[in-house]
Amino acid sequence: MKITFPHMGHIEFLLKDLFTRLDVDFIIPPPNSTETIKLGVRHAPELACYPLKVTLGNFIEGLEKGADTLIMAGGVGPCRFGYYAETQRRILKQLGYSFEMIRVEPPAAHPIQFIKSFKRVAPKKKIREIWKAIKVSFSKAQVMDFIEKKVLAIRPFEVNKGETTKTKKKAIKLLDQAFLESEIEKAKEEALNLLDSIPQDKEKPFLKIGLVGEFYLLLEPFVNFDLEELLGNMDIYLERGVYLTDWIGPSSKNPVMGVSNEEIAQAAFPYLSHFVGGEGRQTVGHTIIFAYQGFDGVIHLMPFTCMPELIAKSILPKISQDLDFPILTLVFDEQTGKAGLITRIEAFVELLISRRRKGLSPKRLIKIAYRGDSLELTGWKRR
Numbered sequence: 001m002k003i004t005f006p007h008m009g010h011i012e013f014l015l016k017d018l019f020t021r022l023d024v025d026f027i028i029p030p031p032n033s034t035e036t037i038k039l040g041v042r043h044a045p046e047l048a049c050y051p052l053k054v055t056l057g058n059f060i061e062g063l064e065k066g067a068d069t070l071i072m073a074g075g076v077g078p079c080r081f082g083y084y085a086e087t088q089r090r091i092l093k094q095l096g097y098s099f100e101m102i103r104v105e106p107p108a109a110h111p112i113q114f115i116k117s118f119k120r121v122a123p124k125k126k127i128r129e130i131w132k133a134i135k136v137s138f139s140k141a142q143v144m145d146f147i148e149k150k151v152l153a154i155r156p157f158e159v160n161k162g163e164t165t166k167t168k169k170k171a172i173k174l175l176d177q178a179f180l181e182s183e184i185e186k187a188k189e190e191a192l193n194l195l196d197s198i199p200q201d202k203e204k205p206f207l208k209i210g211l212v213g214e215f216y217l218l219l220e221p222f223v224n225f226d227l228e229e230l231l232g233n234m235d236i237y238l239e240r241g242v243y244l245t246d247w248i249g250p251s252s253k254n255p256v257m258g259v260s261n262e263e264i265a266q267a268a269f270p271y272l273s274h275f276v277g278g279e280g281r282q283t284v285g286h287t288i289i290f291a292y293q294g295f296d297g298v299i300h301l302m303p304f305t306c307m308p309e310l311i312a313k314s315i316l317p318k319i320s321q322d323l324d325f326p327i328l329t330l331v332f333d334e335q336t337g338k339a340g341l342i343t344r345i346e347a348f349v350e351l352l353i354s355r356r357r358k359g360l361s362p363k364r365l366i367k368i369a370y371r372g373d374s375l376e377l378t379g380w381k382r383r
């Protein structure tokens with residue numbers, strides 16, 4: 001058995017570690033490239049969501065390298081994500097590839113199927129061993145998320161341009177070498193200390209922007225044109241609404257992001273009172289939370305034809321108007337070009353700078369109290 005899987009942010013780091021612990025042979029597909037996108041676009045339905053096309057391209061490249069087993073995440077609906085594995089399986093079979101598709105269901109919704117999927121991956125391992133391996137690899141990936149979060153907070157203040165990116169690579173290397181739980185703990189401390197040692201100028205003027213939207217676009221730098229680095233280099237402090245381990249973790253408490261799903265749902269409630277699939281409700285809730293946390297604006301990323309984000313997109317103008325809070329929605333597909341994207345971002349940043357100069361800040365019309373580091377939701381209660 002030779003497993004392959006799609007790229008999405010640092011999921012490769014997590015799965016590489018996990019499959020090594022489970023003694024499973026795996027092939028990492030070539031990094032995302034224009035060729036990957038071309039392959040996916042050529043074989044996927046035209047109106048399929050963009051992430052389906054890119055990940056299909058990953059599978060084709062992995063199969064061409066010799067993989068015979070594909071790992072794909074499942075979903076709980078109501079958006080199309082739950083159909084990705086089956087759609088891709090059928091497309092690839094029609095193309096003549098011979099393989100087995102293993103769908104990994106979300107652990108919070110289907111814990112038994114989740115473990116069973118990994119039992120298929122590593123049949124010789126006991127459930128106890130599989131569970132332990134998942135736990136340790138997950139904790140390592142969570143450290144990676146904390147590194148990414150810190151990088152976003154440090155980059156706008158760095159004294160020497162590019163130093164945060166260079167130091168991030170060193171921090172990841174430290175973590176990569178850690179295997180035992182005690183080594184992971186030590187690597188976490190060392191990696192975060194290393195990032196803290198970057199010379200920073202805290203007196204620098206800076207803007208604060210929240211990034212919200214569909215998880216694949218937020219997490220995969222190739223498809224979002226490395227937006228975080230681009231904005232960070234423009235001296236913009238960023239916070240992201242989705243981190244990988246928050247997204248896959250079963251707790252719903254989002255320890256990396258720091259705001260639980262329940263709090264996000266309550267924040268979104270005045271505008272969107274129920275789950276609409278994907279990150280639709282999170283996009284609405286996070287936007288309101290960022291406004292209350294004193295951010296200057298929000299950038300919303302969504303794939304073309306994404307159903308949950310289209311719902312959120314139709315609500316965001318009302319939030320922007322009610323709270324006097326600038327929001328920029330960027331829609332991505334295979335036709336999206338970097339130059340056009342940068343022009344739109346630069347115009348948005350200019351707007352935020354001029355608002356700062358005029359002393360404008362978001363209005364607080366709805367009843368959500370933000371105190372210090374914790375969000376206290378009062379007044380609005382979910383029915």
Ligand code: SF4
Nearest residue numbers: 049079081278306307
């Ligand atoms: S969240 Fe949007 S892009 Fe992602 S699978 Fe669902 S519909 Fe497609």
